[in-house]
Amino acid sequence: MSKKLKILMIGAHLDDNDFRGGGVSLKYLSLGHEVRFLSVCNGSGGHHEMAPAEIAARRRKEADAVAALTGIEYDIWDIEDCELVADLETRKRMVRYIREYNPDIIFTHRTNDYHADHRNAALLVQDASYLLTVPHFCSDVPAMRVMPVIMYFYDKFVNPVFAPDIVIPTDDVIDKKYEMFDCHVSQVYEWLPYEKGTLDQVPSDSKERLEWLKCPRIPRDRILTDAKDLNVYSPSNNSEYREATAAVKYRDKIAERYGREIADRTLFAEAFQVSEYGEDLTEENKNILFPF
Numbered sequence: 001m002s003k004k005l006k007i008l009m010i011g012a013h014l015d016d017n018d019f020r021g022g023g024v025s026l027k028y029l030s031l032g033h034e035v036r037f038l039s040v041c042n043g044s045g046g047h048h049e050m051a052p053a054e055i056a057a058r059r060r061k062e063a064d065a066v067a068a069l070t071g072i073e074y075d076i077w078d079i080e081d082c083e084l085v086a087d088l089e090t091r092k093r094m095v096r097y098i099r100e101y102n103p104d105i106i107f108t109h110r111t112n113d114y115h116a117d118h119r120n121a122a123l124l125v126q127d128a129s130y131l132l133t134v135p136h137f138c139s140d141v142p143a144m145r146v147m148p149v150i151m152y153f154y155d156k157f158v159n160p161v162f163a164p165d166i167v168i169p170t171d172d173v174i175d176k177k178y179e180m181f182d183c184h185v186s187q188v189y190e191w192l193p194y195e196k197g198t199l200d201q202v203p204s205d206s207k208e209r210l211e212w213l214k215c216p217r218i219p220r221d222r223i224l225t226d227a228k229d230l231n232v233y234s235p236s237n238n239s240e241y242r243e244a245t246a247a248v249k250y251r252d253k254i255a256e257r258y259g260r261e262i263a264d265r266t267l268f269a270e271a272f273q274v275s276e277y278g279e280d281l282t283e284e285n286k287n288i289l290f291p292f
């Protein structure tokens, strides 16, 4: 390894980074790089029974479990769920936070997204990007000389459509990625099933519920090639079909980087689009920043 990379994933909520970038995070960590997750909101909105302060405290513990499992450093800001705004004070906080960590690459949401917190987290990163290098803005923390490369997480929204610049196979880390999901008990076994009306289907046994979370599972003996296969299941659940989405939709993009043979046997992948407001992702720094 020529240089230890610092990876920063900025999601609006606890688990956004896990869901959208957990696989590549595990790949960075296995190569000795450093990964930090920031959840801009504190998780206070994510339950149907527990009080906001109670659920925020519980979600901190769940994030700590992910940190203990993986080695990811997991930061959480004190902003209530559903109340994130991209105002000047929060922009300054974001600029200082990014400068202090000094990442090589940032991953975050796109600004077109169904959730206001996702949009505003993305906007805060975009607003911060150029200002990271402006010394008179937040002059108490030294400005960066160059911006980090900024990548957007995959999303399903189409106006404008997500256009991946890099698609990374995650078959080798998919089981561990599910172990990360499994740490977010209040989310994946309580809140999300409550929202979907499937709470009564969640097994009480901890091994059985993890298996339930993965279901319906992707058949291991054949490759899904048709995006219609994915639409059989709601993309909002956590089944293996969601984890397969990028591999099915962007198989040619995988082939471009890894060759047709690998692309044709990839079941799971994560896709990312470069932000034009960060440093350019060139052919040269692509292989440094994505060393797998």
Ligand SMILES: [Zn+2]
Residues within 6 Å of the ligand: 012, 013, 016, 115, 118
């Ligand atoms: Zn979210």
